[in-house]
Amino acid sequence: MTDQDRPQYQQLLARKVEVVNVGLEGFVKDxxxxxxxxxxxxxxxxxxxxxxxxxxxxxxxV
Amino acid sequence: MKLIEDANRQALTRILEGEPRLIDIVPARELIPGLRERMILHAGPPISWDRMCGPMRGAVAGAVVFEGWAQDLPTASRLAASGEIEFHPNHHFGAVGPMTGMTTMSMPLFVVENARFSNRAYCAINEGLGKVMRFGGNDASVLKRLAWLRDVFGPTLGKAIRAAGGIDLKSIVARGLSMGDELHQRNLACSSVFLREIAPWMARTSTDNAVLAECLAFIGQNDQFFLNIAMAMGKVITDPANGIRGSTIVTTMCRNGTDFGIRVSGLGEQWFTAPVEMPEGLYFAGYSEKDANPDMGDSAIVETIGLGGFAMAAAPAVAGFVGAGAPSEAGNFTRSMGEITVAQNPEWTIAAMDFAGVPTGIDIRLVVDSGVVPVINTGIAHREPGIGQVGAGVVKAPLACFQQAIVAIAEDLGVS
Structure with a gap:
């Protein structure tokens, strides 16, 4: 199976992950x-x- | 909402266009027609004797003896508790006062005039550090200093200010911000610049070298001397912005040691109050938070015009002094206050923020929407009367005041 055949979320996790965390800061440390x-x-x-x-x-x- | 945006623009313009000038020092009874015997003006929103905190009661007792309405402090306290003394906020009489904010008829007051709108505001003279009435001090040394301010210092400095034709205040503040002051917990630069401007006029108008030297030394030895002038300046700048229908801009923030109070332009003289919070800060040797009184004073008027905690970035040394973190974090306070204000003041800039103006025009909508509340740099008084200052810190304005004001302005505008 090539990368292109994998579901999109798996393609995402196959590369280096960069995260934008919005709101609760507790997730950042983990x-x-x-x-x-x-x-x-x-x-x-x-x-x-x-x-x-x-x-x-x-x-x-507002 | 167009009505609000237009009203806020008008309020902001009035704040920014203010031309504050120190023009005199005059006994309170000559400035405030309603101020009479057995009447005391205090800091913060309205409060009765039974709800006053320890330092406020201590200062009241001292003020009663100072005015000769009682022979000693216990008698003075009994008189105050009996209802024989009338209490009103300074803000109801065009005045402000730091910490306990005592204003009585014979006290000499700075007179600051706003040339743009022809209004005036008043504040008592800063007493210096140590045991002082603003922190609840009331012993013989406190009353003796107040008598000297009334009989010697006030008339001497007043004569010099008149001879100088008044002192422009905006330019002193601008210079002070570039020299490390934020105008609430650090007034060293502004006090020094003021002394530099007024000293020649004091020399020209004084007829007694010993008195002159004593008066110059009094200013020179008090790093916070300029604070009270800055407070009267804040009041004279914000008063013309009050009473603009629909405006959500804050025109008053103050505390009396029990309640925190705000007033909002579009709602005129109406107070919105909530229990005042305890400052978080650093304590002098031998004291801790157990000794601290909740926050008090009209001095938050300087934050109302973008100084103090709002201008923390100008005074990184203060961040350490008030326990607000590392000096490098001072800018965070100013940036954060930028989220709840509608503009920057182009005349008062901060070099460390690439000459951004101080955040100005607190909008209650932005406060309630963001949950970010005004931060105020403050001194911490001992909870018992007569002891004085025990530390310095930062206190947050209670969100509840702003929420109440939102509901009230919505009602006033027929919004539900």
Missing amino acids: LRDCGIDVVHVDWKPSAGGDPQMAALLAKLG
């Missing part, structure tokens, strides 16, 4: 401990995940 390059994006859902506040903010132009 990946780095495995020698994987990780770029962490410090992101939280709007208003800390409070849907009512997030909806209000959206109406106020």
